[in-house]
Amino acid sequence: MPKTWRKHAETMGSEFQLEGKTPLQFVPGIGPNRAPLFEKLGLRRAIDLLFFFPRHYQDIVPWKQVTELEDGVRATVLGRVVDIDWRSTWEGRSIVGVLLALEGGGYLRCVWFNQPFRRDQYPRGARVLATGLVKSTGVAFEIRHPETQLLVDDEEPPAARPLPIYPLTEGLQQRHVAKAVSAVLPLADSVEEALPESIRAQVTPGPLLPITEALRWLHQPNSLEEAERARQRFIFQELFVLQLALAMHRHQVQHALPAPKVQATPQIHARILKRFPFQLTANQLQVIEEIRKDMERDVPMNRLVQGDVGSGKTAVAQYALLNTVANRYQAALMAPTELLARQHYQKLRQQLSDSQVMIELLVGSLTGASRRELLQRIALGTVDIVIGTQALLGEQVDFARLGLLVIDEQHRFGVEQRAALRDSRVTPHYLVMTATPIPRTLAMTAFGDLDVSILRDRPPGQSVVTTYVSDWAHQESWWKFVIEQVHGGRQAFVVAPRVDHVHDDSDSEESQGAIQWYEKLSKGPLSQLRVALVHGRMDGEVKQAQLDAFARGETDVLVSTTVVEVGIDVPNASIMTILEADRMGLAQLHQLRGRVGRGRFPGFVCLFPSAGLGDEEMERLNHFASNHDGFALAEMDLKLRGPGELLGTRQSGLPPLRIADLCRDEAWLIQARTLASRCIAVDPQLRLPEHDLLRRQVVSKHGASLAISDVG
Ligand code: ADP
Ligand code: MG
Secondary structure, three states: OOHHHHHHHHHHHHHOOOOOOOEHHHOOOOHHHHHHHHHHOOOOEHHHHHOOOOOEEEEOOOEOOHHHOOOOOEEEEEEEEEEEEEEEOOOOOEEEEEEEEEOOOOEEEEEEEOOHHHHHOOOOOOEEEEEEEEEEOOOOEEEEOOEEEEEOOOOOOOOOOEEEEOOOOOOOOHHHHHHHHHHHHHHHHHOOOOOOHHHHHHOOOOOOOOHHHHHHHHHOOOOHHHHHHHHHHHHHHHHHHHHHHHHHHHHHHHHOOOOOOOOOOHHHHHHHHHOOOOOOOHHHHHHHHHHHHHHOOOOOOEEEEEEOOOOOHHHHHHHHHHHHHHOOOEEEEEOOOHHHHHHHHHHHHHHOOOOOOOEEEEOOOOOHHHHHHHHHHHHHOOOOEEEEOOHHHHOOOOOOOEEEEEEOOOOOOOHHHHHHHOOOOOOOEEEEEEOOOOOHHHHHHHOOOOEEEEEOOOOOOOOOEEEEEOOHHHHHHHHHHHHHHHHOOOEEEEEOOOOOOOOOOOOOHHHOOHHHHHHHHHHOOOOOOOEEEEOOOOOHHHHHHHHHHHHOOOOOEEEEOHHHHOOOOOOOEEEEEEEOHHHOOHHHHHHHHOOOOOOOOOEEEEEEOOOOOOHHHHHHHHHHHHOOOHHHHHHHHHHHHHHHHHHOOOOOOOOOOOOOOOOOOHHHHHHHHHHHHHHHHHOOOOOOHHHHHHHHHHHHHHHHHHOOOOOO
């Protein structure tokens, strides 16, 4: 017996009492040898184990002898592996068969299609518990895609009820976890309830289980329904705590420092509208109205404008900027790239050429004395509108009286980053714009602290974009088309999903990166055109120079990675080729497609899928080609690829969720949001005794990232 263990046992003696904070090595059935394995799963104390969620459940139905098996009825059988067979069909499907000699006599075959790894999971002689729908082939019984468990020799087969399947790590088996969980389960009786009964009762389908029952049903359910109800409680709780955090954050921001009241009087309103070279659409006016209402209050506006590429977000932002200036406050607009900042700057300058409004550009390349001078003027308040990149905020630029901050194309800014942006000295109104259509559930989490306005219709006069899904056999004719278009005066993008060639892939032409495509196209099919290359690994200045040259029309074809996804506006570019398009999400493809058809020329996009692409993937691309609704595409992306892919995994700023799933649990999320905002309206700091535990959970899970403090 290791020393520490013996010592503990001695001091505790027979009075040993399991508590939530008891280290796992002292939990009966774990011990010092196995405790490190549990630690690998992130479990250190008894209470962690109590809240260790099963991945799913194997539904053990009453255990059957072979004579009791019936075609088309679910059953659980227990047997030993006596034979394994494996083959591929001519269509390329693989079939793995594992023959079990059942305890009590008879045979049953487990079959898996297209899961070749199954071949190595069931060694000969292994004892397997399998559950599934029994099929009779006439001569024998089989179960296709059964749920299975390996049992050790002397192990009692589990009772006929759902068997929780936990995430494991090497060296740890289900039965080890199950045994340890059984040992800590009595703790469930003393776990404090975080969700007040009134809240549990308001949820549908409800009421939600109280915590003790939920924990018991989570680990030892008598039916799948019980397991599901337990899961629902924890899913709701996770989402509810998150939504409380967002609501608290929002409340704190709104009540910290007042924002300036910025009033668009009818005169100001009319004057601003006259500045636009076009009539605003009804949709633009509606969003402007929402912004107008926000800004005339002294509570800081916190609004996200979502609208497809080309939906006319700039005009909406300009309205807000000009409204701020008309009220004698300063306004700032941040763009994700210097190129985009310059574009905004030039357009706005043009629009305001005959006015007194002072607009300046603050970007990374502005250095030395001119930079210092500009910063001084901003601090003195002689500059009205500052347009720039992140450098603008990164450097704690001092504004004399900042009234509005607009952030353009910042779909990668999550709640956390926004919280970090806040400056205690000023509380300007705040407007974020994004072209990534964000499904509702994502918006409620990643942007859960913001009000959302949506620009759905496009302004008139934009060109249509035709999307084709082609194949490599038709390359030649496509490049000919590109050349014709360029000769007609247009420019073209060629986008590859990666920078460089990938070595471990087969050497087929399709696995080349932007660098290889640039070589190939500039020497081959497009040799008569001026072809340029940009990608993310290039030096920033070189990249910028290439983008600028393309924007000025000095090059015809820009071969790039997805760096052109955000913001680049070259109305003359009307053709885009997307290579290995299946490697990209639909929302991302949609962003790319938005780069063409911006001018008066019709756009043409051609997708080349990777070689040997499956039917489903082709279906996805065809769906994209025929669908232009960014929101619908984003929803589909969320379902197929998950939220990380959609927002950009790292930078998404999505709060981590342990059990809830934004796709599956939309109904719970909506309820959690509604109930959380009601709760915060009544008790903004969660100071009521019945909210005490919720407050502690909010602070411990999201306090740091959302800058929610526990004192207040
Ligand atoms: P995005 O939402 O992608 O930022 P922009 O604001 O750049 O879109 O607008 C796309 C194009 O549509 C621009 O050329 C802009 O001048 C034009 N535009 C915007 N609003 C209108 C309108 N109401 N009528 C006509 N053209 C408009
Ligand atoms: Mg824009």
